[in-house]
Amino acid sequence: MEIREGGRTFIVPDEDDPAFFNPAMELNRDITVAVLRAASGELVTETEPTYLDAMAASGIRGARAGIEGYTVTCCDRSEAALTYARENLERHDLDGTVVQADTRCHLLGTRYTVVDIDPFGSPMPFIDAAVSQTNDLLCVTATDTAPLCGAHRPAGIRRYSSVPSITEDHPEIGLRTLIGAIARHAAIHDVAVEPILSHTTRHYHRTYLAISEGATLADAVIEQVGFMERCETCGWRDERLGLAPSLRACCPTCDGTVTRIGPLWLGPYRDREFTQSVENTIDENMGTATKSRRLLDRLADEAEIAGHHDHHEICDRLELPAGPMDEVLNGLQAAGFTATRTHFSGITFKTDAPIEHIEAIVSDSA
Ligand SMILES: C[S@@+](CC[C@H](N)C(=O)[O-])C[C@H]1O[C@@H](n2cnc3c(N)ncnc32)[C@H](O)[C@@H]1O
Ligand SMILES: [Zn+2]
Structure with a gap:
């Protein structure tokens, strides 16, 4: 064909x-x-x-x-x-x-x-x-x-x-x-x-x-x-x-x-x-x-940090509903950490923040 x-x-x-x-x-x-x-x-x-x-x-x-x-x-x-x-x-x-x-x-x-x-x-x-x-x-x-x-x-x-x-x-x-x-x-x-x-x-x-x-x-x-x-x-x-x-x-x-x-x-x-x-x-x-540009854009913007976090998995662990991910990213950045989305999925992010800070900010945004 x-x-x-x-x-x-x-x-x-x-x-x-x-x-x-x-x-x-x-x-x-x-x-x-x-x-x-x-x-x-x-x-x-x-x-x-x-x-x-x-x-x-x-x-x-x-x-x-x-x-x-x-x-x-x-x-x-x-x-x-x-x-x-x-x-x-x-x-x-x-x-x-x-x-x-x-x-x-x-x-x-x-x-x-x-x-x-x-x-x-x-x-x-x-x-x-x-x-x-x-x-x-x-x-x-x-x-x-x-x-x-x-x-x-x-x-x-x-x-x-x-x-x-x-x-x-x-x-x-x-x-x-x-x-x-x-x-x-x-x-x-x-x-x-x-x-x-x-x-x-x-x-x-x-x-x-x-x-x-x-x-x-x-x-x-x-x-x-x-x-x-x-x-x-x-x-x-x-x-x-x-x-x-x-x-x-x-x-x-x-x-x-x-x-x-x-x-x-x-x-x-x-x-x-x-x-x-x-x-x-x-x-x-x-x-x-359109999809390729979006993917490449996200990839270019990713922080150079090995590993990432899944917002929904963190919320499941904390037994909380997931709030907006932008609030989590803004919260991490306001606290002085690097935080970006990733190309892997729409609910994942990269940050250099330790897990206790991430969980506190995810809880605040839920
Ligand atoms: C996933 S397909 C390739 C798809 C193609 N590149 C495309 O973009 O449409 C894998 C191909 O590898 C061939 N193949 C598998 N093992 C091979 C080998 N050892 N040497 C050469 N070709 C091989 C198969 O016959 C098959 O046609
Ligand atoms: Zn431990």
Whole structure:
């Protein structure tokens, strides 16, 4: 069937077809195009940049990158999918290449300016091949949000070499677990990653990582990996950088049990200025222009604090009705703390206030 995205028409499989297409990923693809535009001439300086759509399926993502001026390769192990990818490149007069292969084998022999990993579930089986063959920008989607946020703990530990936990800010824990695992895998290859834009939307995490080579740079990246500590009784929180920090067994406030989460990424997961440039390249041809701008705006405004709070969960704990969240934010700011909304949901906020101040202000606003 035909669909329109980014002001162009593409052919994609319908529901009965074994080849894959998910219309709900339009926002993911729109933001990818906006990132490619913002990166052009800044992060991506090659005059003839190349883009590997490493799990191409219908090739719609690759074709959209091709329209932006990239020389595109669409790779997929499914021949059924690649029939669509060939047609999508042809109908937009793109000189792209279509490869039927396991993307790890294909990557062994070829480097690309941009590599885009968009698998079913976890991207981790593909990260070693991708980081070592990417020149400038690595784009990664993970749809296995349950393992990443602690809901399927053994799978989270197995895939990400990290111990997740179900917390009130589990979407952010999942995103940071993903970035932390990619950073550690990249470092094995003396590759440094810098997450310049990342978001969690519906059922997936997406991160865009600037790539540099060098052991010293990779060492500096690893220094931003660490652990979060959370008291299960009173909500006290702390974080510790490093892969072997000393971690508390008991809460310093109430002596309750402390849960350790990690290793995960504790550094910024987006660059504010880059996020604003990406927002500026969203155009009205994009079907998700309004939603994408709102998301990027929220992401740019977020405080750079690891972890966030869920207003409704705090109210449930305190057995109070939830008042307006703006009152909570204003109250925290008036008390001298940083407080911002987050892109994770409309009822979450980031603050550097300790839990007792947050609870007092939430109670006042209820
Ligand atoms: C989620 S879909 C990709 C969607 C596509 N990027 C888009 O934006 O519409 C995942 C694709 O990865 C392909 N795939 C899975 N494992 C692969 C592998 N090891 N090598 C190459 N392709 C693979 C599947 O055949 C499937 O088409
Ligand atoms: Zn405590």
